[in-house]
Amino acid sequence: MMLFEKKSPYKQLLNLFLLSSFVLRIVLLFHPITTTSFSWAEIIKIFLTGFLTDFFVFITASSLIWLYLLFLSESKYTKPWGYIIFGGFLSLLIYVACFNTILNEYGGVLPEIGIGFVALKTTFFGLMLFLPKYRKHIRIALFSIAIFIITLIIIQNSISEFFFWNEFGVRYNFIAVDYLVYTNEVIKNIMESYPIIPLFIGVGIITAFFTYKIVKKSMPFLEKLPSFQEKIKSTVGYIALFALATFLVPVLAKQETSTNVFTNELQANGLYRFFLAFRNSELDYNKFYKTLPDNEAFTLLNQQLEIESNATSTQIIKGRTTEIKKNVVLITIESLSADFMKMYGNELNVTPFLDSLATKSTVFSNLYAVGNRTIRGLEAVTLCLPPSPGESIVKRKDNKNKFSTGSVFKEKGYSVKYLYGGDAYFDNMEDFFGGNGYDIVDKKTFKPEEITFDNVWGVCDEDMAKKAIQTMNAEAKTGKPFFNHWMTVSNHRPFTYPAGKIDIPNDAKSREGGVKYTDYALKQFFKMAQKQAWYNHTVFVIIADHCASSAGKTELPMDKYRIPAMIFEPGKEASINPILMSQIDIMPTLLGRLGFNYKSKFYGQDVYHPSYKPRAFIATYQDLGFIRNNILTILSPKQKVKQFDLSLQPSKLPVAFQLYYDEKPKNTIDPTLVNQTIGFYQTTATLLKNKRYQKK
Known part of the structure; x- marks a missing residue:
């Protein structure tokens, strides 16, 4: 051959x-x-x-x-074929250069690329012919x-x-x-x-x-x-x-x-x-994963949530206290694994400010990110529902008018904003947050003199902190409470930041430098915030979007999903809550703390509510995990199911802050936990597919 x-x-x-x-x-x-x-x-x-x-x-x-x-x-250059082919190339070149082609319909640089390619092909064929x-x-x-x-x-x-x-x-x-x-x-x-x-x-x-x-x-x-x-x-x-x-x-x-x-x-x-x-950018749950009859799946969901009616996730939430309309600042920190913080055993002192803030906050020490990408974290704290297989909801066409934390706050009379130091076009954030009622403050809103340092991901976190303070001061003057969601950017490769701010050189391009600079920028933000009139009437939620790495020996390594999370409220006593919980629970828990009464569609729950049953969700774009009773259940495409027994590895740390688990495959699958896992993920897919997770 x-x-x-x-x-x-x-x-x-x-x-x-x-x-x-x-x-x-x-x-x-x-x-x-x-x-x-x-x-x-x-x-x-x-x-x-x-x-x-x-x-x-x-x-x-x-x-x-x-x-x-x-x-x-060689034969294609013989007469008359060579001249016929050359004539064809010449005609094609005239056509793409002078007439409206399908390339013009697509626009951009495609017409120029097409003309250039045909021109080169024609030129070289002509040279070889003549x-x-x-x-x-x-x-x-x-x-x-x-x-x-x-x-x-x-x-x-x-x-x-x-x-x-x-x-x-x-x-x-x-x-x-x-x-x-x-x-x-x-x-x-x-x-x-x-x-x-x-x-x-x-x-x-x-x-x-x-x-x-x-x-x-x-x-x-x-x-x-x-x-x-x-x-x-x-x-x-x-x-x-x-x-x-x-x-x-x-x-x-x-x-x-x-x-x-x-x-x-x-x-x-x-x-x-x-x-x-x-x-497989979008995976149809019913096609690729193990399923139950829909009525059984929703019955299982009803056992986990206090559902108002079947085939829905709607619940009536009654606040645990008198309703308080405090300002809320949600800060999601880029790639902040739990093991960067001192309380989880880190000895490098890369989060000195957050370590200090944790001693004054309610710390949720056993909280897991739902995924391993920023848009998964944003989806989790905004929509408060388990992750879906395939593409994040943030990136899907049907990503607007969802029931969200922003819609709850808007219903309560809050102004709602999303703050991002880069261009919110990236990862479809602008389309998602704008389509769900958030006003957007991103790099495009900065004046040149407001930018002291930027890289590919956007302005440094200090510049965004100053912009956030300006934004919140303007909102406070309106007399309305505000809910602002700030996504940091500096703890991201290439890990570059302004010189002279921390003791790790700004050209080291190290993960530790990125973490420590973001920690430094947050310290500057809180220093500025403390001087504002609205500070003492504000609750701050600090949580990572995902871990710095998701690689591990198993499909879903537990330590690669553990993230720090805390709620800081000036004047409130600090505490540690070691209950197993998910990233989707942090905002419903905050709403419970504010005493909000509202009609909810969230899968996320207030972990202080007596009906809460500890569990967490972790996933990749195709492996869907559910943690309960020290067992990790994983649903995978082609209707595969795995379970692992989870046992803590020996550690000197308090149990609440121990990160590392041995994940041993179970010889006998627990069908109850499998069905509960299916119940959560299948009903999520059903509600999204049938547009039943829209805001009221």
């Missing part, structure tokens, strides 16, 4: 892809984030199944390479450029997978799909986070080396291009192999069945994982 002959560039590119995938697996196997050990059987499975998967993924992903090589031909003496040299030059681009894609993909693993501890997933949408922010983040110039030089040298080797080995192929009959045989062979690959790649993916998540991730192919994440 032509494509797999030794001289074939297709064979050389296949070898490069397999080599880069093999090296990448070895690197990831020994990466510090891969916190587990492997048996010899697991290692053999990782590399053997991984090799087969890589081979067949390349077959399916390289169809354009195959077509390119297929159309390398300058036959130089045809060989032009072909080699164009071939070398094509091989360089393909080689660069292969090398760059391996580098990208490494950095993605470095950030998340997994192969490409749903987050990688998001990165394609927000390319500008992602590229700027990479530019500011890593030594780009040495990295680009290194990638360029490696790419140039392999390009040279491939072009050199392919010279016999170029000097004697395959005949028409050889191409027909090759085409039949490739189509058969392509069909086999489309069948075998999913079959091989089903072999990722180890209880060790790292084994499954290393065995997988990143490109195929990306394809799956792209295709």
